[in-house]
Amino acid sequence: MTALFTILFYAATAILAVGLAFKVVQYARTPAPLKIPTTPAPVTTGGVVLRMAREVILFESLFKSNKWIWLFGYMFHGALLLAMMRHLRYFTHPVWEWVALVQPFGMYAGFAMLAGLGALWFRRIFVQRIRYISGPSDHLMLILLLGITGSGLAMTYVARTDIVALKQFMLGLIRFDWQPMPSDPILMAHLGMVIALMIIFPFSKLLHAPGLFFSPTRNQVDNAREKRHLAPWAAKLEAGGE
């Protein structure tokens, strides 16, 4: 078991890192041939940074769009962030101070995740329009996230797992000094699902995370009259045409 999980962890990390890097490089290298910011748009780079920050931190457009989806989506993503910060304590030794500070909030974040995910899934099933656009992968993604959250909560509140041994296993992975993994079925399920999530990340709609930063309607400065915005292939066309 330990060997299997050790190998899977390395493989998943590699796939996640390489897959994401590939996508990010691909997005970055694909030219945006025209200025298409959704206006009113900022006219300075600083303004664009603020606009992006509002999108990333506050989900501004989603808030304008639909308060329920915003509420549940925000709940889930915010709680996920807290939970992930809390999890740093399994990877750091000594535990960073701010991680320790997050700990009490992180403990309850799982419930907020559960509620947010549950509400989103409820909408996906019962709101006719959203059911129509949902495919198998959309439901499976929610099931996977619910599974991870549920198993995590179970280890905190139902059947506590051997955290000391787990931490040794994790630190061992990082330090290439492999340690046995505690053989707790819930833990195995939890880690197994996390590994699955890492592997599918670069092949799934989870690409919305890097995608947002490359969205031309959001990240472009509104200065089309002042500056030309010639893509390399368009410059070639121009050179050949005139």
Added chain:
Amino acid sequence: MAGDYKVPELGEYAEIPPLCPGAMSQSHPFEASPEHQKALGFPGELVEDWHDKAIGRLGELLDKTRSLRVYLDSCVRCGACTDKCHYFLGTGDPKNMPVARQDLLRKVYRRHFTPLGKFPLTRWLVGAEDLTEEVLDDWYSYFHQCSQCRRCSVYCPYGIDTAEISMAARDIMDHIGKGQKYCNEIIGKVHAIGNNLGLPGPALENTLEGLEEDIEDDIGVKVRLPLDEKGADILLVTPSADFFAEPHVDGLIGYAKVFHQAGASWTISTYASEAANFAMFIGSYEQMREVALRIRKAAIDLGVKRIVFGECGHAWRVAYSFLNTLAGPWDFLDPNYPVPQHICEYTWDLIEKGQLKFDKSANDHMTLTFHDSCNVARATRMGDKPGGQFEIPRNIIKAVCNNFVDMAEDTIREGTYCCGGGGGLLTDDLMELRVKGSKPRMEALTQVIKNDGVTHMAAICAICKSQFAKVMPEYGIGMDKIVSVHQLVSNAIILDGQETDEDEDNADAEPASQMEE
């Protein structure tokens, strides 16, 4: 004219309709004839290996266009956009929900360009599908039910712009020989003659002379509408509908009066007698650039110093957002002015400087509201502050009219609803779609007509004006209730030496207004 469909009943608020699958699957604009296709360098009819050609073209576009690539990957199916499209709200057809429209292309993208979609065992999971004849049919139908208005893009958490997807899909279809008649025929006319109408130089000259006479008859001042005048300072590029359609032409008269009063030397060009650039609708950078280059050539040949665009929505998008990139640099023009300028920027500037005089009471028989045209609102700017595209036209209206009321907040400005005829859909073979797609705007308009006594709606887009003139009667609103913003300017402006019965009018009007107080 209405055909055999039902004009939707207007509700109090934009209600989200129940899904009605296939409600609009029969909507199918005329296909371009082989000549129209070939004139643009596209294959005349559906090529034999259309499937492979289509996938190949999609691959090329993915490499050339970041928006397409990022947007096809990023949608999480959150559903936030599902109730934002006027075509969905007007028809209930689920494939008119922006995300579902995107998915028509996305499923083919997944099938051919993503690992999970290529792999047979996981294909069903991610909804990857082959490009079959049925799917191509759906493409043709539903990518011609998108006016590329970008309303969905405002509300998507990632800014996914369905217009970008529609443009790509239409470009792919053009490349396999399945183009749309309305757009491609028109682009051909611009290449051959210089405007969408195919109006040749002499006819244009006649029209402009006729307008000069009309103005003189009307107000006794000789206002010129110059054509091809070398050495003029300003080149006016305006949609060709301004030359004859109602209420467009009243707007053109308004521009002429403003230029006249400002003492500007200006001209229209025969060669670039069209502000519209329908090549944007078919997503063709090459075609769009060719059309745009006509304006560059006209500006050079006539030796002008500035370029001003007339009232047209998508034209202003191409002008404001793309012209510099497509046909710049404009370093041979006067650097003191933005290139190009919108006629509203030009007029508002003069108003701010106090150089125009108005008799606002000339518009007192109307209570106005303003329709933000989608391309102006969400894809351009006016003035130097974000949102100037909303304020400047309203400021002009308020400067020339006493009665102005806005429609409901979520139906104007960046949330404005398309007129229903944008994006290359302003054709009689799409009448049902146009009538149904205008429903959300008609609802908002009907509200202010009932509650605030609004009598007229002003717009700054040739397509909006034509579309409203056609569909408003279907909803029981007179076709003359749509007006040009510069028509209002034209009504109120007082030109030097203008001999009118205004003094009498004023004498009449003043006691009346005092009585109200």
